[in-house]
Amino acid sequence: MLFIFVLAILEYAVYLRSNSHFFQGDTIHWFYVRHKSVQEFLSAFVSLDSGGWYRPLANGSIQSIFYPLLGLTPTGYRVIQYLLFLAATIAVCKLARIITGRKLAAYVATLFFSLHTINVYTTYDLAFIPELLYSFFYVCAVIFYLRQRQKWAFVCFGVGLFSK
Numbered sequence: 001m002l003f004i005f006v007l008a009i010l011e012y013a014v015y016l017r018s019n020s021h022f023f024q025g026d027t028i029h030w031f032y033v034r035h036k037s038v039q040e041f042l043s044a045f046v047s048l049d050s051g052g053w054y055r056p057l058a059n060g061s062i063q064s065i066f067y068p069l070l071g072l073t074p075t076g077y078r079v080i081q082y083l084l085f086l087a088a089t090i091a092v093c094k095l096a097r098i099i100t101g102r103k104l105a106a107y108v109a110t111l112f113f114s115l116h117t118i119n120v121y122t123t124y125d126l127a128f129i130p131e132l133l134y135s136f137f138y139v140c141a142v143i144f145y146l147r148q149r150q151k152w153a154f155v156c157f158g159v160g161l162f163s164k
Contacts, residue, residue, distance in 0.1 A: 003093075003107055003110075004090060004093070007086075007089060007093075007110065007111075007114060008086055010114070010115075011082070011085060011086060011089065011114055011123075012082065014115065015082075015085070015119060015120065015123040016078055016081075016082045016123060021074065022074055023072070023074060023077075023125060023126065024124075024125045024127060026051075026125075026127035027063070027125050027126045027127045029050070029051070030059055030060040030063050030126065030127065031060075031063045031067065031072070033049070033050045033060060034060045034063040034064040034067060035060060035061075035064040036064070041056075041061075041064065044056035045162070053130075055130050055162070055163060055164055056162050057133065057159065057162040057163045058129050058130035058133050058134070058162075058163040058164060059129075059130060061129070062077065062080055062081075062126055062129055063077075063126065066080065077126055081123060081125075081126060081128075081129065081132070082123070084129065084132045084133065084136065085119070085122065085123050085132055087136055088132055088135045088136040088139065089110060089113060089114045091136055091139040091140055091143065092109065092110050092113045092114075092139055093106050093107070093109075093110040094106075094139075094143055095139050095142055095143050095146075096109035096110060098143060098146050098147070099146075122135075130163055130164040131164065133159075133160070133163035133164070134160050134163045134164035136160075137156045137157070137159045137160030137163060138156070138157070138160045140152075140156040140160075141153045141154075141156035141157040141160060144156055
C-alpha cells in the first residue's frame, strides 16, 4: 500500500502537476460532439463516431458525463485522467505480481510502466482517454484470465475493445 501511495505522488509530480494548460484541438472536438442523451450514447455502439473511430466507451465519454458539472475547466478533467492513469498503473502492478510472484519485481515493472516517456502523451489531455481505458481493461482481462475467472476476463476484454 505504501508503494501505491508513493507511486501516486510520483505520477502526480511527473505528469499532472501542471494543470494550467487548456485542451488540445481533438478534445475540443469531443466536447463539441459529446453525447447529450443516453440514446446518443447507445447509438454510438452501432456506428462510427465523427472521427471515423469505433470507440463508443472512450471518445467523448468523459466530456459527456462531466461537462454539465465541470464545463470547460481543465483541472477537474485532469483529476479524472490522473485517477484513470493511476488505476491502470495499479492494474499493471497486480499483473506483474501475479506473473512474477515477487513484490520487488512487480514494483520495478510498475515503475518502468509508470515512468515510461510514452505516458507524457496518455496523461496530457482527454483525447488520450481511449489509450488509458483500453490499457486498464486489457490488463484487467489478463489478470482475470490468469486467475481462472474467464467470464470477467471476457467482460473486461469486451469493454477494452469498446474503448479503443
